[in-house]
Amino acid sequence: MAEEILRLERVCKTYNVGLPSEAEVLHDIDLELDHGEFLALMGPSGSGKSTLLNIVGLLDRPTSGRLLIKGRDTGLLHDNELTHLRGHTIGFVFQHHLLISAFTARENIMMPMLADRGFPSAEIAARADHLLAEVGLGRFGNNLANNMSGGQQQRVAVARALAMNPDLVLADEPTGNLDSKSADAVFELMRRVNRESGTSFLLVTHNLDLARRCDRIIEVVDGRIAQH
Numbered sequence: 001m002a003e004e005i006l007r008l009e010r011v012c013k014t015y016n017v018g019l020p021s022e023a024e025v026l027h028d029i030d031l032e033l034d035h036g037e038f039l040a041l042m043g044p045s046g047s048g049k050s051t052l053l054n055i056v057g058l059l060d061r062p063t064s065g066r067l068l069i070k071g072r073d074t075g076l077l078h079d080n081e082l083t084h085l086r087g088h089t090i091g092f093v094f095q096h097h098l099l100i101s102a103f104t105a106r107e108n109i110m111m112p113m114l115a116d117r118g119f120p121s122a123e124i125a126a127r128a129d130h131l132l133a134e135v136g137l138g139r140f141g142n143n144l145a146n147n148m149s150g151g152q153q154q155r156v157a158v159a160r161a162l163a164m165n166p167d168l169v170l171a172d173e174p175t176g177n178l179d180s181k182s183a184d185a186v187f188e189l190m191r192r193v194n195r196e197s198g199t200s201f202l203l204v205t206h207n208l209d210l211a212r213r214c215d216r217i218i219e220v221v222d223g224r225i226a227q228h
């Protein structure tokens with residue numbers, strides 16, 4: 001197995017914003033992320049962080065350059081192969097938790113497993129309960145997502161991201177909407193998962209205090225990596 005979970009080689013991304021103008025948002029991005037590494041991605045608004053995360057998360061393709069995940073060149077894969085790789089390798093946590101508000105915490109965590117036809121259905125509820133306990137919400141499985149606090153909802157979102165046992169979690173400002181105590185708790189939860197199960201994390205954050213507690217910080221400025 002490749003040493004790194006993720007490797008970007010000279011990745012560029014251009015958006016067509018109406019001819020003749022094109023906007024190059026990412027320029028020659030080189031980046032590696034090792035298995036088990038917890039990386040903070042910082043940078044000013046509009047610098048390209050979400051664009052980079054979308055590419056790494058296989059939600060969008062680079063205009064040029066190569067993206068390798070676990071040593072596989074994703075540019076050679078068809079869309080259905082990318083969907084499979086994404087579902088089994090990558091978990092997502094967003095600033096807005098994107099839970100289904102009318103579903104319980106348990107049901108929200110079950111969703112990725114229900115969507116994956118390969119997951120043994122008899123194990124789904126038990127795995128959801130295991131993950132609820134992992135994120136400190138063992139007693140809250142039957143609570144509607146809507147009735148939970150922001151910090152609790154984000155813990156459910158972390159549990160949902162872990163449902164398929166991903167190698168890498170991409171977290172786009174997951175603590176941006178939380179008070180500092182809840183933000184700290186959600187960050188520490190992700191850090192513990194990282195330490196205990198070796199899941200790699202790529203965390204977009206504007207919070208320097210949290211970033212300093214990651215293994216490494218990189219900064220994107222005007223679509224380029226400013227420091228390694």
Ligand SMILES: Nc1ncnc2c1ncn2[C@@H]1O[C@H](COP(=O)(O)OP(=O)(O)OP(=O)(O)O)[C@@H](O)[C@H]1O
Nearest residue numbers: 015017023025043044045046047048049050051052
């Ligand atoms: N689909 C799109 N089409 C055209 N331009 C886009 C598109 N998506 C993003 N952009 C532009 O790309 C640049 C980078 O945006 P991106 O959202 O990646 O930045 P960001 O660093 O994540 O910003 P923020 O911290 O505010 O979320 C911006 O100038 C944005 O307007």
